Amino acid sequence: MAVVLGYDESPGAERALSASIEVASAFGEPLVIVYAIGPPGVVGEEYASHREALLALGRTAVTRAVEAAHDAGVPTTVELVDAKPSQALLDVADKHDARVIVVGTWGESPIKGAMLGSTPHKLLHLSARPILCVPAAE
Amino acid sequence: MAQVEEESQDGLKAGAIGFVDALVIGLNSTSPAYSIAAVIGALVALAGVHAPGIIIASFVPMLLIASAFFYLNRVDQDCGTTFSWVTRAMGPWAGWLGGWAITMTGILVVGSLADVGVSFGLRGFGLDDLADNAVVRQSLAVVLILVMTAICVAGTEGSAKLQNVLILLQVLFLLVFAVVAIYRVYTDDSSLDSVKPAWDWLNPFAAGGTALTAGLLLGVFMYWGWESAVNLTEEVEDSASAPGRAGIWSTILLLVTYVSVGFAVVAYAGTTFLTDNADEEEFVFALLATEVLGSWDWIVFFAVATSAIASTQTTILPASRTALSMARRRALPHAFGHVSHRFRTPDVSTWAVAGIAIAWYLIVNQISENALFDSLSALALLIAFYYALTGIACAVYYRKHLTESVKNFILIGVGPLIGSALLIWLLVEAIIDLSDPENSYSGVSWFGLGPPLVIGIGIALTGVLVMVYWRFTAPAFWDERPGVADPALVNGKQR
Numbered sequence: 001m002a003v004v005l006g007y008d009e010s011p012g013a014e015r016a017l018s019a020s021i022e023v024a025s026a027f028g029e030p031l032v033i034v035y036a037i038g039p040p041g042v043v044g045e046e047y048a049s050h051r052e053a054l055l056a057l058g059r060t061a062v063t064r065a066v067e068a069a070h071d072a073g074v075p076t077t078v079e080l081v082d083a084k085p086s087q088a089l090l091d092v093a094d095k096h097d098a099r100v101i102v103v104g105t106w107g108e109s110p111i112k113g114a115m116l117g118s119t120p121h122k123l124l125h126l127s128a129r130p131i132l133c134v135p136a137a138e
Numbered sequence: 139m140a141q142v143e144e145e146s147q148d149g150l151k152a153g154a155i156g157f158v159d160a161l162v163i164g165l166n167s168t169s170p171a172y173s174i175a176a177v178i179g180a181l182v183a184l185a186g187v188h189a190p191g192i193i194i195a196s197f198v199p200m201l202l203i204a205s206a207f208f209y210l211n212r213v214d215q216d217c218g219t220t221f222s223w224v225t226r227a228m229g230p231w232a233g234w235l236g237g238w239a240i241t242m243t244g245i246l247v248v249g250s251l252a253d254v255g256v257s258f259g260l261r262g263f264g265l266d267d268l269a270d271n272a273v274v275r276q277s278l279a280v281v282l283i284l285v286m287t288a289i290c291v292a293g294t295e296g297s298a299k300l301q302n303v304l305i306l307l308q309v310l311f312l313l314v315f316a317v318v319a320i321y322r323v324y325t326d327d328s329s330l331d332s333v334k335p336a337w338d339w340l341n342p343f344a345a346g347g348t349a350l351t352a353g354l355l356l357g358v359f360m361y362w363g364w365e366s367a368v369n370l371t372e373e374v375e376d377s378a379s380a381p382g383r384a385g386i387w388s389t390i391l392l393l394v395t396y397v398s399v400g401f402a403v404v405a406y407a408g409t410t411f412l413t414d415n416a417d418e419e420e421f422v423f424a425l426l427a428t429e430v431l432g433s434w435d436w437i438v439f440f441a442v443a444t445s446a447i448a449s450t451q452t453t454i455l456p457a458s459r460t461a462l463s464m465a466r467r468r469a470l471p472h473a474f475g476h477v478s479h480r481f482r483t484p485d486v487s488t489w490a491v492a493g494i495a496i497a498w499y500l501i502v503n504q505i506s507e508n509a510l511f512d513s514l515s516a517l518a519l520l521i522a523f524y525y526a527l528t529g530i531a532c533a534v535y536y537r538k539h540l541t542e543s544v545k546n547f548i549l550i551g552v553g554p555l556i557g558s559a560l561l562i563w564l565l566v567e568a569i570i571d572l573s574d575p576e577n578s579y580s581g582v583s584w585f586g587l588g589p590p591l592v593i594g595i596g597i598a599l600t601g602v603l604v605m606v607y608w609r610f611t612a613p614a615f616w617d618e619r620p621g622v623a624d625p626a627l628v629n630g631k632q633r
Binding site: 008009010048049050052053054057106 | 222459462463465475477479480482484
């Protein structure tokens, strides 16, 4: 089993990272850091550039997370997945038989989240595994 | 230590899109109802009864250029487009101009899309007075562009299914319009001076020289975007797959819809009505919808409105992605390459495209009533330019593979080159025609030239100036060197 972390630029991501490191070391399980690079919107002109831009963003973002996990002595894998965030997390969780999926939240109103497509919101409804939602520090 | 595992996936996931989705993408890429509403009036005014012939004839260059898009997409996959391909095949100068043209087409058309969307939407609710009020219409159009841009940046959930239904309904409603109109012609029930359709209407050459070239250019505008439907067929080698079939079906549906609406308009209205209303191109289709369908005219209004509104959104995204792509290759300032952390969309370039589009729309409406139509003609010039460039780029990029087989030679070399030649010929003819202001829709003279030509030249000149400025302030992009198609990808590529 493993602990799967959805890591992005959300305000809750840093706390989600430390929460996932705590959980992973408590269970003695590896941490899988997921970054989704599926561009939103229809496939179309210059899709590739859009995807590459996200890939570059993702690489920088996860580097910090990997360092933090490494310092805590937790074995880490990074998965950059070509899908939208919620689907990417569900797929990776299945692949690694995740104990729990950890995500940071944006701390926005439920209606705004539903309209904009909040990833934690979708995961809570779709996932067959436990979800740990971590809000940003007050 | 951490190891990075990347799922590298080329292009569309197999089986990711079903038949209906693919059909919808194919149809929506050209937004048929909007295209017809925008162009049919001008087309019949130019070509009279031979409008259906012009509609078919202008599909020919489109088909040849689509072949170029299809093959270029195979070596530079994931739907890259004119900017990256032309840069790779013919170097940074030509590539930059191609990217500029493609972004500008987006900017020019967004105002017209929103205007048509608002105007037909209001008519659909019976609010014709508001639709005719320029201030109300323009304010609503600006609001519409802003809302659609926000949706492009932030994304929405759950609207995809609804959109599919609307797009299919749109085509259905157009066909209903055509069938009812032709039925009423044959039962002599037309409220206007109708004429019976004749096979001769399919002959584009009978329309005469100027009408033919100007008409073909408008026809290119009608099919604009269709090349992205062609890319669906690449999903597979066996064309039995859903997207492959959908690509073909959407094309057949599109042609049938355009030609039957062309026939219906000319037959029902008759030439006298069309000549009498020749200076009201924008409203001809709306007028006719009411004449043909009576109190059911709202179905056509809503078809056009949904088509235009949906396209406002689907036009902004590609234009901003081209700007993103140019910025990432240092052909534009770095800021345009910014991607929103929250929404993962190119927010800076999207808002920039929308901002310039709104400014353009408002300015052009201040200058002239018909300027929106003149800017559509200018748009057709730009489209012809970047399509021609793409056709040539295809043959150049693949130059080492043209003689490998007869199929390669025709589909990759000769076909796209003929398509480009046709478009360049249209471009030259149109420029000659438009240099006489009498031949533009508004008939106004700007600097002694037709407004569409002035707009086209203005955009080209601005492009060249920006390009030269950028060449000397940030020359990094100009280090890119043209190359040829990667042989490994040309033949061995199996998806």
